Amino acid sequence: MRIVITGASGNVGTALLRRLESEGGRHELVGVCRRPPPDSPPYRTASWVALDLAEPGVDVALRPVLRGADAVVHLAWGFQPSHDVAYLDRLGVEGTRAVVDTAQDEGVPHLVHMSSVGAYSPGPDPGAPGGPRVTEEWPTGGIDSLAYSIEKVAAERLLDEHERRHPDGTAVARMRPGLIVQRDAGSALLRYGMPAYLPAAMLRHVPLLPLDRDFVVPLVHADDVADAVARALERRATGAFNLAADPPVTRELVADVLGARPVHLPRTVLRTAVDLAWRLRLQPLDAGWIDLAFAVPLLDTRRARTELGWSPTIDARTALAEVLTGMADAAATASPALRPRSVAAELSALARRGPIVKRPLP
Template sequence: MRIVVTGATGNIGSAVVRRLRADGTHDLVGLARRLPTGEDGVTWHSVDLSTDACHDTLVEAFTGADAVVHLAWGFQPSHDLTYLAELGIGGTRRVLQAISETGVPHLVHMSSVGAYSPKHDDRPVDESWPTEGVPTSRYSRHKSAAERLLDQHEASGAGTTVTRLRPGIVGQRAAGSALLRYGVPALVPARALGLLPVLPMDRGLVIPMVHTDDVAEAIATVLRQRAAGAFNLSAPTPVTSQVIADALGARLVHVPSQVVRGVMSAAWHARLQQVDTGWLDMGFALPTLDTTRARVELGWAPTKDGPAVFEEVVAGMKHASAGRTPVLRPRSVPGALLDAVRRGPVAVRRRP
């Protein structure tokens, strides 16, 4: 198959390219803003989905494709909401427009647990749960808005088979450096994560997680079967506050989420850290996931449970683990400080 992957150099995209390349039977096309070097077996196109100028490149890449796997999304700069909306929502709209023009028969869209509406209780939800998002989380609102664009595309009668994957938080060791850049101030070295004596956090936090390689395997299966509809993807055991504390080697100290939110908000507004409070709100609002449909219809089963995935992610952050793509490049304090001087802090960074 000729398969085009947007966001092909990111956390999920790099794993998807690796998994599909292993089959040895696909013609792979990778789209990314910053292209890797030494990635054989993939035809690369540089494209910025946040602007309409990407249209001609998308049409060129999509022409003759059997499927498009749309993974591209943005997490930073967290203070530039316009850019994040243009990349996430606008980028999805631009991908759908190019798919309509070129007649691509299959779209695999990377949605998220973040698209779901807040939970009513602690029971896992299946794919019928409403996807209206968490109002105070921009990431959640944007994922929900992208789902509405998919609804419109399907209702238009375009004839595209649309698959929506809704994973929990997706992690792997190689994303360690990227997560440090996105979530830890430039002055903080990676090894400091192992020096945290206490973790002040509400003990009620429960987060579904899944390993990046397990998501890539689900995508490979969906492409092979041309499976339609929505599929939840999550490891069987969620991550709790205690799991987070244990992985960090810290003692959990219960602090109500609203108190944590206040401190987090003040630090974000003061540009002391780059993670906005919407992520905290989403963590406490979103449900855990019932993955029965993926297991039955795709034959999918995760290879790692949630705590194991989180422990791997933390180990990757402590060692500043990296991949071979620009998104997953190594992170160090001197390098992060140099980037901050040249391009500004991550949360407000000017994009090259």
């Protein structure tokens, strides 16, 4: 197949290139991203197109890229700059609209869209690790305090409208994973979530974990997400698929992996502190991420297991330990999106380009 992958240099894109590369060059891969990576594994398996999906006229630029494709995997998304929601909307919502409309216009048979657990409405029993898990029929209303969730919901509505207008057009599969992690994303995740002046190695010396005891989120390894995408491509699957590994990640599990002692900190106190620090540009995460962490449902993955023959090969505890070690080691790849993080480099970028919460290329 000729497969076009937007956001192919990022967390999931890197894992997907590894997965497709393992098939021995059966596919022609085209990567679309803002900053193409160098000619090194796994990125050398694809040809690259430099394109920002938030730019005006991107639908025109996409036409020759998608022409003749057998499938499009739409991974491109933005988490920063969190203080420039208009840019994030153009990338996540209008960029998705451009990909979907152009795929339809160019007759691309299949689209796999990376949605998220963040598209779901709050769970039936937040804070219950052994509580009910939602199927793909759970409402996708998101939460209204986080741009990421609002945009994921808007993208789902775009896909709904596409399917209503073009029942025999480009077929759509929607992946709805929990938090996606891998070692190679350690630097990138720290860049998105930790102040520039804090060294990564401090994660090896966390004595206390102040977090609400009700914290629980679904998590899945990037390699397993990539495997689900590859299976969906092979089967030309349609519909939504939840992706998560067991066990659900609780406060106690995070503390155990860190070697820290968990301490109950009410979410309202944590949210207030995060919100204040974000408004003062002291750290890059806005308070909506705290709201999301305590609202997301746990996921029933039976549909992916049944229809895709998928099951996670890496349990959530192992995946969590891998990414936390990767963060502490400043793990990275040759991709600009997953480049190594260091305090010196982050402070230099801060001085030259401003805080990450305001710049479109983190």
